[in-house]
Amino acid sequence: MIQVKDLKFQYPGSDSLTLKGLDFNIEQGEIFGFLGPSGAGKSTVQKILYKILSGYKGEVMVKNKALNKWGKDYFEQIGVGFELPNHYLKLTGKENLDLFASFYKLKSQRNLEQLFEQVDLLDALNKPVEAYSKGMKMRLNFIRAIQHDPDLIYLDEPTSGLDPVNAQKIKQLILELKAKGKTIFITTHSMHTADELCDRVAFIVDGEIRIIDSPQNLKTKYGKEAVNVKLKTGENQEFPLKELGCNTEFLQFIKQGEINRIHTMEATLDEVFINVTGKSLGV
Numbered sequence: 001m002i003q004v005k006d007l008k009f010q011y012p013g014s015d016s017l018t019l020k021g022l023d024f025n026i027e028q029g030e031i032f033g034f035l036g037p038s039g040a041g042k043s044t045v046q047k048i049l050y051k052i053l054s055g056y057k058g059e060v061m062v063k064n065k066a067l068n069k070w071g072k073d074y075f076e077q078i079g080v081g082f083e084l085p086n087h088y089l090k091l092t093g094k095e096n097l098d099l100f101a102s103f104y105k106l107k108s109q110r111n112l113e114q115l116f117e118q119v120d121l122l123d124a125l126n127k128p129v130e131a132y133s134k135g136m137k138m139r140l141n142f143i144r145a146i147q148h149d150p151d152l153i154y155l156d157e158p159t160s161g162l163d164p165v166n167a168q169k170i171k172q173l174i175l176e177l178k179a180k181g182k183t184i185f186i187t188t189h190s191m192h193t194a195d196e197l198c199d200r201v202a203f204i205v206d207g208e209i210r211i212i213d214s215p216q217n218l219k220t221k222y223g224k225e226a227v228n229v230k231l232k233t234g235e236n237q238e239f240p241l242k243e244l245g246c247n248t249e250f251l252q253f254i255k256q257g258e259i260n261r262i263h264t265m266e267a268t269l270d271e272v273f274i275n276v277t278g279k280s281l282g283v
């Protein structure tokens with residue numbers, strides 16, 4: 001769906017490169033994530049891909065066509081959820097969406113009520129957006145990005161600043177979009193969001209990609225291939241995963257008393273991030 005080779009970018013007036021030669025591909029139907037601390041260059045990459053920033057160097061192909069060859073029809077194909085909700089505050093939620101819908105040749109008549117319902121905003125449909133909470137604005141932002149039924153969706157920090165309930169709602173909706181075959185590119189500085197959503201994640205730091213893999217592979221690769229068993233007595237022992245079923249010590253241990261918990265020793269994505277990049281994700 002997207003192929004990026006040696007992408008470089010420097011903001012006018014800046015004395016160094018913000019993006020220092022990025023290579024990545026996004027496959028059709030996947031959720032691909034950029035995970036990195038604030039200032040890493042995540043939003044800059046997305047702004048280039050949704051054509052708000054020009055003047056980049058390198059090769060960017062979207063749907064087998066060079067990005068700079070795409071005309072206005074590109075915007076029919078993509079949906080963009082900006083990092084900060086930027087709505088018309090005096091207009092209602094419905095009026096905001098109607099206004100943005102008027103920019104598109106809608107493929108089919110969208111069901112506005114269903115969209116609002118999906119994000120629990122039906123009651124607020126006709127309320128001015130200035131009366132919305134931050135979470136409501138973010139949810140409106142989300143349905144505004146997808147109302148024209150795009151195949152390719154860019155979401156910049158879709159869960160940032162949301163309480164756990166709202167964040168969970170948005171994550172669920174993103175997974176539903178994937179189930180419909182959409183391709184989704186998200187940026188996040190939250191390891192939980194990356195871990196729960198992404199088929200593959202790129203770690204980005206200081207304008208460079210350090211590694212790209214699935215969260216599961218990363219956690220396994222950088223964790224210990226072992227299982228830790230804790231008994232109710234408080235006794236606690238580690239066993240290698242390799243040939244665990246034939247490990248007589250392990251088998252004896254789990255028969256020895258009642259088990260309190262068993263867990264594999266895979267790393268968290270946060271730990272992997274520090275291990276790979278030497279930097280923390282910050283808050």
Ligand SMILES: Nc1ncnc2c1ncn2[C@@H]1O[C@H](COP(=O)(O)OP(=O)(O)O)[C@@H](O)[C@H]1O
Pocket residue numbers: 011014018036037038039040041042043044045
């Ligand atoms: N309009 C701009 N002009 C100059 N520098 C910018 C501009 N926008 C972002 N930057 C700088 O580019 C770097 C990457 O920013 P950004 O892509 O927003 O990072 P992220 O989204 O990962 O937090 C930061 O150092 C930021 O200060």
Ligand SMILES: [Mg+2]
Pocket residue numbers: 042043044083156157187
């Ligand atoms: Mg950003």
